[in-house]
Amino acid sequence: MGERDLQVIPEPSRVAVETFAGRIHVEWDPDAAVTPMGQLPFFIEFLKVSGLFEALLADCPLRYASPNAPKVRDVLGTLLLSSLAGHKRYAHMTNIRSDGVNPELLGMTAVASEDSVRRGLAAFDETEALDWLDRHLGHITHPILALGAWILDTDNTVKPLYGRQEGAVKSYNPKKPGRPSHAYHSYFMGNTRLAFGVDVEPGDRHTGKHVAVGLWRRLDRLPRELWPRFIRGDVSFGNEAVMFEAETRQLDYLTKLRLTANVKKLIHRLIARGVWVDAGQGFKGCEGTLQLTGWSRSRRVIVLKRPIQGELLLTDGQLNLAFIDTEDGIRKYEYQVLVTSLTDEILTIAQLYRDRGDCENCFDELKNHWGWGGFTTQDIKRCRISSRFIALVYNWWSLFARLVHPDKHHEAITSRPLMLQAVAKQTSHAGQKTVTITSTHAKAYLVQAAMRELTAFFKDLARTAEQLGLKERIKLIAKHAYRKLLASAPILPSLKCLPAPG
Template sequence: MTLTVLDGNQTASKYSAPGLWELLARLPRAHWPLCIRGDRDWGTQANMARAEQEGIPYLFKLRMTSKVKQTVERLMRDAEWCDAGQGWQGAETTLRLSGWSRARRAVVLRRRIKADLAVVEQGDPEQLRLSFAELTDETIVYEYAVLVTSLPHEILSVAQLYRDRADAENPFDELKNHWGWGGFTTRDIKRCRFMARITALTYNWWSLFVRLADPTRHTEAITSRPLLLSAPARLTRHGGQTRLTISHPHAEAGWVEATCREITAFFNTLRRTAEQLSPLQRWYRLLSRALVKYLNGRQLQPPAVLPAPA
């Protein structure tokens, strides 16, 4: 897959959707995802119709248009709400908005707000007044969201599947805030694309290295870099021997030392068997160790050769 950087005013899904369908077209059908998920920018007629045409389920969030709000109001009065996990309740209905080619399943989620609210009254433009609304048993306030989906799952599974979308988006948040993806701007789109690809490549390599150190969890750069990078070293030579002394100021210095020794031993073993392995096989040995949490000890196998993009 090729990383593509678009102009700053081309952030809507209509600009990114073509890349998604191009990627799926290159993959064997057996390797397609269970469904595609997206925020409210993806909940459009064009995206849903294309997903239905391709035969892949979808789960999108809807914008709060007037008709969507009317649907929420109706369900708040009349619906039987069921548990949707993590404090949320859910109800479903059939919805057809203006511009849609057909009616589709909609799932409304709500969660009660229990804390007191701070309300800014802006009726007087000369002075903002901050008031505090105390919530009692007689005053119930909900936050809510509306999803549209073609999945047949029950409400609890649909709600959890959408919440899991946040985990999939965390790497992009990390790339922007911790690795500088959002920190360079130039009128030269070619330079932007070049730097974005360098950043993504560096992020991938560092994430795999950190996974070799701790395969049980994903550690963000804000903690992994001070832990595994900030260690001054001193090189000394005496009596024909060369010694590298590392002084690690981190409180977890003992864990870092043990981990680095394990990684060194793994690479030494891999190097001894390197002559028997192809470069691709060596790469998959590395990935199998880094992703052992998900593979449960299994060895990754190279996928079928994908056709070159047209």
């Protein structure tokens, strides 16, 4: 009688459920190989044909001494899948364990736990790990740099912190004043929106002179023929130290000046005597020369002004953003002052600086959709490693998304639902594996056609991939991905910009 009580009665696998459409039968199949990222196999093929993932594993400096330690491929593969899924916390990696398809396709034997990933990042030697990731960032960016002239956008962004992390310092924080933070010094390739590099520093190292340290270090390592046509930054880089270093290296620059007292005097002189020309987007421009206190030489300065209209006139917050003054007693103008070593006309210079706004979109995408705002640990070393790894995966995905849709850059908030997220089930029969994808996206039919074309391109590339090095393969892929951008104009626009429609 006692043994009868210990018997486990199996639960039925099918349950009848009454709905408004009538009775349905619901079944559970916990052993089915399914995934919420059903279109990821196409990205995995991109990684295999290009050789990017195998090259990353080949020289990985992560070494384990214990025979019970997880495999390096499993640790990096878990971090890769987590980044692609848009996770921001190590604890979110537990969700990947439900993926019964993609880990195997990446060659993984198991999904590493969140603790294994954290311990793996802690086991890295920091110098070796950062050099390793910078080297692989170069593998994806250097072949693209050789395609034509390009612009280097550089800036700093703030990552608020909520614990007692190393480097958490109270400093400049526009969104949450007084909140400790890390400073992310970021470098991007203009127009392509690829990350050229990133450095994580304590929150009080946020000024242009701090960002310039990593900027010059990266450029000095780069062959001169791959240097950008010029560097572009905000007001943090409009200082003597940055401009002098650029001039010493014979590198052009385009940046912005703070509206100090002497700069305002220049504006008033140009208002009185200057000749203002159209600068596009409703701006008028005038140029002059200026040598501020502390500058070693006089430099070309371009002043842009635009009348403020509508609700902006009633917004007191605009007074904190720019120098606004009344010129004719009726209209109010906002002013921007640019300093540059470029010789282009005012219209072109103004448009080139406005194009810098695309760099801010990269910050938003990487912080809010790729994990730069998360993956926080007590030590700053793992934050530095994870930020570079995320930038690397971001570049891989951006290049892949360009292959699928070469017309424009797709941010993660749109590219993941379109090109990644779909329900898929893997079945095996007669030694052949089949992945059946069901996408509910409204443009699923367009992606299906694009994926078919992309697979044909990969098959053509695979026929010659073994004879080509990694650099040559990436260059062929980049030419195909940016074919429309290269056909319409070089990576750096060289045509004169047209004014805004009147």
